Every structure is written in structure tokens, then in C-alpha cells.
Amino acid sequence: MAIKRFSKQRELILSAVMNTTEHPTAEMVYTRLKPENPALSLGTVYRNLNQLVAEGSLIRLPFTVERFDATTAPHAHFLCRECGKVYDIMDICYDPALDDKAQLSSGHVVKQHELFFDGTCVNCTEKM
Amino acid sequence: MAIKRFSKQRELILSAVMNTTEHPTAEMVYTRLKPENPALSLGTVYRNLNQLVAEGSLIRLPFTVERFDATTAPHAHFLCRECGKVYDIMDICYDPALDDKAQLSSGHVVKQHELFFDGTCVNCTEKM
DNA sequence: TCAGTAACAGTAATTATTACTGATTATAAT
DNA sequence: ATTATAATCAGTAATAATTACTGTTACTGA
Incomplete structure (x- = not known):
């Protein structure tokens, strides 16, 4: 179960991580996107970042505040x-x-x- | 300023990390020591772990829940x-x-x- | 012996993250 | 297209990890 549907928010969040080199935290992604997407909620950012990591589109860097990276090749x-x-x-x-x-x-x-x-x-x- | 005094609690906490190989979290150190030191408080464990890292007696492993290691030589x-x-x-x-x-x-x-x-x-x- | 202050226990506050709720909407079968 | 379904959403409540605060205790050096 849990078939993936297209989700505008997920696209948005993925591209936000892809279009920066700063290895953003969930909070940073949210702050970046919020002004142009006022309806976006922080919970959605967390949920989709976790999904994107699960499906392999992002990697998770285990700092004490988690950071994300769209360069999934090991480096x-x-x-x-x-x-x-x-x-x-x-x-x-x-x-x-x-x-x-x-x-x-x-x-x-x-x-x-x-x-x-x-x-x-x-x-x-x-x-x- | 902040001259270090001898502290029984700090000795206790340091030796707890030194006498295990499990790279304990603050919570694990607290749980380990609490039964025989009922007066110990969790805040004291956090404070002293941070001090011990600052003075170089321990290293901090940056997992999403922090862990500590008494083997300070890089490995x-x-x-x-x-x-x-x-x-x-x-x-x-x-x-x-x-x-x-x-x-x-x-x-x-x-x-x-x-x-x-x-x-x-x-x-x-x-x-x- | 006593003034200054590090350290303490206990607890409140903060921060990061996850879980829940009821409404919305993509998708696939009719 | 219409509709049923379940994924996704925003908003918010809850949890977990960590730090800061408060009043007290107890070293330490003069």
C-alpha cells in the first residue's frame, strides 16, 4: 500500500533542496518556500522530506539537526x-x-x- | 573564569562513559547511574557531558541523538x-x-x- | 570563618520532530 | 464525466531531546 501520488508540494520541496547547495534543514526548506506558498505547512515539509529520503531522491545527513542533500551519489x-x-x-x-x-x-x-x-x-x- | 572544581558527579559521568563500549546517549548515562545515585539529575548529566567534551575528555558523535565516546583518539x-x-x-x-x-x-x-x-x-x- | 562562586537537583522552557484530525484532491474504475 | 478511495494536505497537538533558570549546597582561597 501507500501508492505514491503526484504531489505539488513534494515537487516543490524536492526542487528546493535540488536548487541549493546549502544542505538545508527542514526548517530552512520551509522558510525558503513559505513566502511564495503561504498555505504550505511545516509538517508537510517534514513528511515529504522523509518520503523523498525513503524513495532515494534525497539523502539525510545525520547532524544533530538533520540536513538534506539532493546529491545522492556518495560523497x-x-x-x-x-x-x-x-x-x-x-x-x-x-x-x-x-x-x-x-x-x-x-x-x-x-x-x-x-x-x-x-x-x-x-x-x-x-x-x- | 569558570575555573573547574572537582566534582563527584563529573567523575561519575566520565567513568560511566569510559567503562562502556556502547557509545551512550545522555539518557543512557543517566539511566545507568541513577539507581546507585538517586540524587543525580538529567540536567547534570547533560551539563557535565558538554563540559567533558569541551575539555577534550570525551568526543561527541553527531548522530541525531547525540552519543559520547571516551576514546578521544580519532577512529x-x-x-x-x-x-x-x-x-x-x-x-x-x-x-x-x-x-x-x-x-x-x-x-x-x-x-x-x-x-x-x-x-x-x-x-x-x-x-x- | 566566611565571601565568592562552581556545582547541584529540580523544573520550566525551548527546539526539533512526529502524530493526529478533518478537509481536500489525485487517480483509477465505472 | 462521475464517483469511490485513499493519499495528501494544513493546522495543530503531542512527544522527545536539550538547554536554561532557580534556589540551595558545598568547595576553596583569603
Whole structure:
């Protein structure tokens, strides 16, 4: 059950995440869309983000406040500790050998991995 | 300011995290300690965990419910999607070259990275 | 010994997220 | 097209995680 219907709101929310590089939170998506879609509700944003992750259109980044990313191909991320911005790191390519190695040494079935860098981003460095 | 005093509660909370491998949440630490320390309050656990992270005695794992780890040396983690348990992956050693590479390609000042694996752990695999 | 203040327990408040409710609307079969 | 159905919606209530506040206790250094 739970056959997917077309939903204008879902399209809207998906494209909002696709058209930004800022790895928005649910709140950020809502704030972005609300002015031009006054009827939109925050619950709808949460519900559709979860659906989009479930169907694989988005990935969920497990920060303490969740963030979403329309680049579903595995890639690394960078968190700026000063301003809180999250950036993609595309030049470090995903290494499947790591998964094999982790699986061998631990005995767990390893599906994938996430690589999180952190530090101070370019913009914040310039301001110092 | 804010000179650190000795605090029995802080010792208690630190040793609770040190004496387990389960990467406890604040709630788990509280539940563990409460029976033998009935006067302990949840706010105290949160406050002291944050202090211990600030002083470097613990690290914070940025899951959507925060977890803590007394192994402060950088190392990888594995999250079981079935049971939610978090394991250390010690056999994949920290690669500082990754930080350099990320910094060069992105321009950000990279301090460190975290490597998160996920999948199904040994215990859950056996039950299938 | 006592003034200053970190730390405490208890609790209120805040924030993030999910669940519920009754109304609306896409879809598929008539 | 019309209608039945169930997915989706907006609005809101509820829950869960975390932090902030309040009055009290107890170290610590003068």
C-alpha cells in the first residue's frame, strides 16, 4: 500500500533542496518556500522530506539537526564550526575498498560510509 | 573564569562513559547511574557531558541523538541500522592525508574528519 | 570563618520532530 | 464525466531531546 501520488508540494520541496547547495534543514526548506506558498505547512515539509529520503531522491545527513542533500551519489562533506555551513567535498572520491576493509575487520555487514570533515570554511577564514 | 572544581558527579559521568563500549546517549548515562545515585539529575548529566567534551575528555558523535565516546583518539565508527548500536572500528586507522587533500581541493581549513560506516551488525545478522 | 562562586537537583522552557484530525484532491474504475 | 478511495494536505497537538533558570549546597582561597 501507500501508492505514491503526484504531489505539488513534494515537487516543490524536492526542487528546493535540488536548487541549493546549502544542505538545508527542514526548517530552512520551509522558510525558503513559505513566502511564495503561504498555505504550505511545516509538517508537510517534514513528511515529504522523509518520503523523498525513503524513495532515494534525497539523502539525510545525520547532524544533530538533520540536513538534506539532493546529491545522492556518495560523497564527502565539510562542516564549518564557525558558521555551521555544510559544503560538499567532491574531489575526494568514495572508496568502496574502505567498506570491504571495515567489514572484514569487524564482521559487520557494511553497506556504505560517510566521510565528514570539519574545520573553518573559506568565508570564515577570510573574516579573521 | 569558570575555573573547574572537582566534582563527584563529573567523575561519575566520565567513568560511566569510559567503562562502556556502547557509545551512550545522555539518557543512557543517566539511566545507568541513577539507581546507585538517586540524587543525580538529567540536567547534570547533560551539563557535565558538554563540559567533558569541551575539555577534550570525551568526543561527541553527531548522530541525531547525540552519543559520547571516551576514546578521544580519532577512529572510525559503525552504526547498525537494525538495532541502533554504535561500534568502534579500530582497524581502519586515521589518515591525515585525507585532511590535507580535502583542504587543498576545497580551500577550507580542515581540522579533522569522522568516518561513519553503516549496515547490519554481527548480532543482528545472526538473528536473520 | 566566611565571601565568592562552581556545582547541584529540580523544573520550566525551548527546539526539533512526529502524530493526529478533518478537509481536500489525485487517480483509477465505472 | 462521475464517483469511490485513499493519499495528501494544513493546522495543530503531542512527544522527545536539550538547554536554561532557580534556589540551595558545598568547595576553596583569603
